[in-house]
Amino acid sequence: MRVTTMSSSPLPLPLPPSTTSFTYSRGHHSSSSSNLSMVTNSPSQIQHWGCEDPYQHTSPNPPSKTRTIRYRLSQLCREGQPQIARQLFDSIPRPTTVIWNTIIIGFICNNMPDEALLFYARLKSSSPGTKCDPYTFSSTLKACAETRQLKTGKAVHCHVLRSHLYPSRIVCNSLLNMYATCLSSTDDETGSVDGDYSRYDLVRKVFDTMRKRNVVAWNTMISWYVRTKRCVEAVTHFMMMMKMGIRPTVVTFVNVFPAVSRMGDTKNANVLYGLLLKFGSEHANDLFAVSSAIFMYAELACLGAARKVFEQCLDRNIEVWNTMMGGYVQNNCPIEALDLFVKALESEHTVVLDNVTFLAALTAASQLQQLEFAQQLHAYIIKNSFVSSVIVLNAIAVMYSRCNCIEMSFSVFNRMQERDVVSWNTIVSAFVQNGLDDEGLMLVYEMQKQGFMIDSVTITALLSAASNLRNPETGRQTHAYLLRHGIQFEGMESYLIDMYAKSGLIEAAQRLFDKNCTYDRDQATWNAMIAGNTQNGLTELAFIVFKQMLEENVTPNSVTLASILPACNPMGSMALGKQLHGFAIRNSLDQNVFVGSALVDMYSKLGAITCAENVFAKSPEKNSVTFTNMILGYGQHGIGEKALSLFHSMRESGIKPDAITFVAVLSACSYAGLVDEGLQIFESMEREYRIQPSAEHYCCVVDMLGRVGRVVEAYEFAKELGKEGNLLGIWGSLLAACKIYGEFELGKIVANKLLEMESGNSTAGYHVLLSNIYAEEGNWEFVDKVRKMMQEKGLTKEIGCSWIDIAGYVNCFASRDRNHPQCDEIYEILGELATKMKDTGYRSCLNLQKGWISESEELENLCYDLDDI
């Protein structure tokens, strides 16, 4: 660390900024890149303040009059009337340095740094005789810092050097602050710093060459280190400063607190807070310090410590309240945040709530996801604030969207007088998150039409929509837009990977994963890749990525587990599933609602319905997915009654079933033959839950009717759906029912409908079914026709396959397969079983009497048929 060069340098600031960046204009110079050059266009019309101006004809101004006018100027600026101050200033024929300073400072105080710079330029060009003093320099440098104008700041630096005055400590501090501010934002002129100094060295150099560094200089340095994300250096500087015997101020602590909290250094946080107390009660009671300490502890998730600081502060201002509430919100504790909000309401005689308070409450309400409370809060805000700002309205829209109430969200958006990019992003995301992806995409068009630019948040919403819609076209376009417009790529990887994987383009996802984020892959990126592999059936790859993630010490979260758990099912490995369950328990992730749902699904798909039941019973939190998975499990295990009763208790507990829940419960009814119950539930879908039945639901009902032989009813029902949706499944299950119940005429009608629908290899099964129907009728001519049709289309029926995990080894069985090591034994037992079945009255669907196949073949086919049922 170099902090020792202060006495060796002859010049206080040996950093002549290059003359090229000296952009202040003197008229004959070209002044291409300077903001100061605007001075030549500045309409310095002399306007009179008031009717009479006592100074209009007096020149030069007498000292006493100067004092009066300076006083009036600063008073106007303090009263927030800089425009009137400007008029007064313009009426003065020859303003003195002090007058110039006053107007410049006045603009800065009124948050008009650009105006301040214009007046500095005017001072330099229109009255070259007027000297600048330390006040001029430090004020102007502040304006440069506020406007992030490094070039202008350098020009002022030059003026300081040329003034041949030894710059005062305050001017040096102002210079340091100007460089530190301009060289820490991301949008500055990176790399354009000339000479041998990198941007960081420049700030260091100014600091190192200062003759006397007081606490302000140190504070500036600490704050600069924190802003440029070098927290270790910030703390090191703090300690060096202490060692040199410089007494820290409140600002020092306010600056250094975020350094330790960002590092997650609770120990040093306690040390620093202890130091703050040690340096006197005026420190501990300072509201800036209290607020910063609360924020620090909240960022470290030490909410107890934060609350203690909060409670110890007796004279809280609104910032302190807001910081504490924000701390709870940040740590996902909406109840505590809202509790505090109520307390703030109760102490309204001591503080006035502002928009930031409402924002914190609204964000907490978004986390709480209780529509009723959301509406109460909304009503309260309407009643108690005169005009809500865009930010507050945006937060209200978010809140309704999180409560799954898109109608309210949209109506808030619709009624907004003024909208910003965040409003648009909010409403687009709201639609996408509530399953209205197409509407979300349309709103992006509208947004662009109204002149708002797509930004990185819009991109994430677009990618989610593309992913939900399985629409790689939209996804690719969005990816291209992102690259073409140079929108920040960081943080986008997981969305892109998810989109490509869900759209079935797993190679593209893998490429992104491999190339674009070889280092610094965040949790979400890993999760997206694991989920992508699982969803595309690449279960082994999913496990490889999961293992890699653990090896690279990335902490898995609930999403990781919920993504990897479904990978156990295709592998049929109960051992893996149990290992993951154990892993979840060890990492205290098993209480999570997503993990619980995934565990229920995993166990029930692996046939361990009792394990699924246990996980379900022990889940502290259950959502519609948890219930749906359990109902699905019961259905698949043929326990229709339990599925139904669980569906009813779900209703009673107030958890809203969704479209998939109905698929689960209807198919459970179907498997268990509970037709009347099923039909009743189907009818309640739209009536009670306002869920429009989709093709899948129709398919369940057709299947349900078909299975019990109510084939004609099923046919009438299927016709109701018209031409929309995935009709293939509906007609397919009807066809199977026709075959089983010998409704051959209807079967043929249905089969021909099916064959009209052109749709890949999935129709192979229907061809087989149709040929079987003809075979049962003995219509061999048509059997042949159908078989030939299949050959022409190149269709082969997919071989059914099943598997079971025994002692860690997955045994796989396929029809006519002879690869299993215990193949002979297996077929022997299968033969025995088939004989027993025949003895007890089982009849093959294929009519053996026609002599179409031999008896031994028929035995084999029996196994094949069993697989089909």
Place this chain on the structure above:
DNA sequence: ATGAATATTT
């Protein structure tokens, strides 16, 4: 009359 600094929606 000049320098350093807390809470904020997608």
